């Protein structure tokens with residue numbers, strides 16, 4: 001077709017569909033998609049003509065629209081926010097070793113629920129349990145979709161129709177509407193609140209326990225802190241009380257670190273202090289895939305395993321592959337610090353981050369600025385990680401987000417800060433190219 005210079009010269013959708021090149025597209029795409037693409041191509045052409053530009057190759061535009069519809073919506077993003085466990089940016093990037101497991105298991109068949117030795121049905125829960133038991137000192141372990149599901153399953157299996165005692169200081173909202181009281185209600189258990197927002201004593205729990213009590217729940221104040229006139233019993237005190245009454249103590253740790261990190265309570269310490277079950281996330285400080293992990297007493301884990309909700313909340317094979325891969329790396333703690341991205345980023349000395357910021361500033365003509373990073377993911381809200389960023393004009397923020405790959409930084413005081421704690425050295429050239437094209 002010849003160039004079109006006025007709206008009148010544009011064909012109708014039907015006429016465009018009759019064009020031989022557009023008609024050929026119907027062989028590979030369904031008709032509705034091609035019609036839709038033709039409509040969008042004509043809309044685009046109309047806008048350009050109104051803007052005073054000539055329009056040519058309408059068939060090519062239809063093809064372009066069809067291609068654009070297939071471009072992935074879920075995209076890799078370069079995280080220059082300095083927030084290591086960024087919930088909006090997908091939380092934990094996976095270690096190469098974990099990713100290899102996903103590719104290998106996803107590509108073909110696997111023994112997901114097959115016991116190779118007798119050649120009969122097995123359980124998907126067996127693949128990660130060994131690592132989890134070794135890493136935490138627990139008797140048994142179970143994996144579900146996320147930690148919200150883990151807490152819900154634990155309460156449903158142990159306390160449905162009965163009471164769960166929780167401190168008022170721990171009735172937290174984690175984000176995206178995950179509120180402990182709601183999860184409790186959905187599990188079919190009844191919430192019994194004890195103490196006050198800032199002070200709860202063992203005696204408060206003691207008074208609330210009755211024949212109806214099924215679980216004593218402790219929730220880690222993962223994403224907030226109460227300071228000042230405060231009091232919470234230690235886990236040991238709660239464990240002594242629970243054990244005396246024959247009631248399980250469930251500890252929702254949220255992040256669940258395996259080693260020591262700031263004042264985050266390690267999973268092993270929680271079990272050693274007497275928690276009967278501990279629930280934590282796979283994709284917070286563990287640095288693995290989204291998953292909910294429950295470790296603890298074998299008889300209780302078994303009750304969770306046999307509960308009908310377990311089937312609905314179970315993790316899929318790709319998650320299990322990534323989690324097993326991540327846990328295997330954790331078995332060698334030094335290797336975990338090098339290879340698990342979340343651990344590497346959180347533990348990297350500020351001087352090393354500064355080197356990358358200097359390098360990025362040289363590549364982009366920016367300046368180096370000292371910053372403070374947050375852990376993110378609802379963990380360690382007060383922890384401050386010293387960091388360094390490359391500062392650029394604020395006007396680059398929007399074009400960088402629109403780039404390919406998008407680069408997301410932080411806008412502060414008229415500057416765009418590209419924090420280098422969450423950018424790998426190998427990503428700096430890519431960021432520099434993105435900045436160059438954002439300057440256009």
Ligand SMILES: *Cc1c(COP(=O)(O)O)cnc(C)c1O
Pocket residue numbers: 146147148149151174178219220221222223252253254255280281282283291292377378
């Ligand atoms: C983050 C968190 C959860 C929810 O974990 P997800 O893996 O995001 O489902 C539950 N409880 C606590 C205390 C948390 O910090």
